[in-house]
Amino acid sequence: MITIGQLAGYAGVTIKAVRHYHHRGLLEEPPRDSSGYRSYGAEHAIDLVKIKTLAEAGVPLARVRELLAADPDRFAAAIAEIDRDLRERAEELIRTRERIARLGGGDRLFVSPEVADFLDRLRAFGVGERLVRMERDIWILLYSVSPKEAALLFAGKHDSIDDPEFVGIYLEYDAAFDWAPEDPRLPVLAERMWRWMVNRDGGTKDEQLPDATAARLVGTSASTTSPAWDRLAELVRESGAPG
Numbered sequence: 001m002i003t004i005g006q007l008a009g010y011a012g013v014t015i016k017a018v019r020h021y022h023h024r025g026l027l028e029e030p031p032r033d034s035s036g037y038r039s040y041g042a043e044h045a046i047d048l049v050k051i052k053t054l055a056e057a058g059v060p061l062a063r064v065r066e067l068l069a070a071d072p073d074r075f076a077a078a079i080a081e082i083d084r085d086l087r088e089r090a091e092e093l094i095r096t097r098e099r100i101a102r103l104g105g106g107d108r109l110f111v112s113p114e115v116a117d118f119l120d121r122l123r124a125f126g127v128g129e130r131l132v133r134m135e136r137d138i139w140i141l142l143y144s145v146s147p148k149e150a151a152l153l154f155a156g157k158h159d160s161i162d163d164p165e166f167v168g169i170y171l172e173y174d175a176a177f178d179w180a181p182e183d184p185r186l187p188v189l190a191e192r193m194w195r196w197m198v199n200r201d202g203g204t205k206d207e208q209l210p211d212a213t214a215a216r217l218v219g220t221s222a223s224t225t226s227p228a229w230d231r232l233a234e235l236v237r238e239s240g241a242p243g
Contacts, residue, residue, distance in 0.1 A: 001039035001040065001041055002039070002040050002041075002045075003037065003038075003039070003040070004018055004019075004038060004040065006040075007040040007044060007045055007048060008048075010045055011045060011048040011049050011052055012052065013048065013052055017052075018048065021048070021051055024061055025065065026047075026051050026061065026064050026065055026068075027044065027047055027048055027051060028044065028047070030044065047068070050068060051064055051068070054067055054068075058082070058086055059079075059082055060082070063078065063082065066078060067079075107119050107120075107136050110136065110140050111136060111139050111140060111143070112143070114154070114158065115136070115139045115143075115154060118154075118157070118158055118161060119132050119135060119136055121161055122135065122161075122170065125167050125170070125171065126171055127170055127171060127174050128174050130174075130177070131170075131173070131174045131177075139154065142154075160200070165196055166196065169189070169192055169193055169196055172189055172192075173189065173193075173229075173232070176189060176228050176229065176232060177226045177228060177229060178226070178228070179228040180227070180228065181227040181228050181230070181231040182231075183228060186228060186231055186232050186235060187235055189232060190232055190235035190236050190239060191239070193232075193236055194236060194239040
């Protein structure tokens with residue numbers, strides 16, 4: 001008869017592991033002797049080696065008892081089932097790693113390649129990250145709540161980026177974030193924006209979302225604003241510009 005420490009040493013596990021197997025009901029726990037110690041025999045050592053072998057092979061502890069008591073046919077069937085489960089988990093881990101890897105792509109994890117390219121062009125033109133992120137978040141929401149309309153809106157926006165006046169307005173709008181609401185440049189910028197919107201396609205393009213609820217949701221999606229931007233929005237609305 002041997003002590004729990006000797007048993008653990010022979011099987012190559014820790015005493016803590018032996019006690020855990022006792023707690024899980026996998027390894028029989030012998031009664032204490034007159035000295036208050038538990039004495040283990042050869043059968044305990046054999047069972048412990050079996051448990052360790054199954055656990056190290058990837059068998060969940062919840063199924064170890066089943067396999068220890070199984071006949072050869074049931075054992076083979078259970079191992080095949082466990083293998084399928086492990087394969088599915090491995091495939092899911094691969095998919096998770098792919099998703100994690102895409103996090104390195106920044107915006108491309110959340111938006112289509114076309115929108116991501118558009119955002120990259122904005123950055124290349126010198127548009128600040130604050131406005132680029134706002135633009136990204138709006139497209140995330142638009143494509144979520146109204147994908148068909150979002151695609152149409154984006155097509156128009158994508159075409160506009162080749163217009164130097166559009167890019168100039170974008171850059172000035174970005175800079176206006178830090179202006180005072182009474183800054184005299186705001187009415188000039190509002191006029192510039194109004195004129196560009198009117199001149200584009202003769203001012204006939206309708207860029208409103210047909211879904212009123214979606215439109216309200218998108219309209220309240222901007223998490224960053226400033227007194228100057230708020231004032232600029234008022235000036236543009238007062239001009240009666242389309243869109």
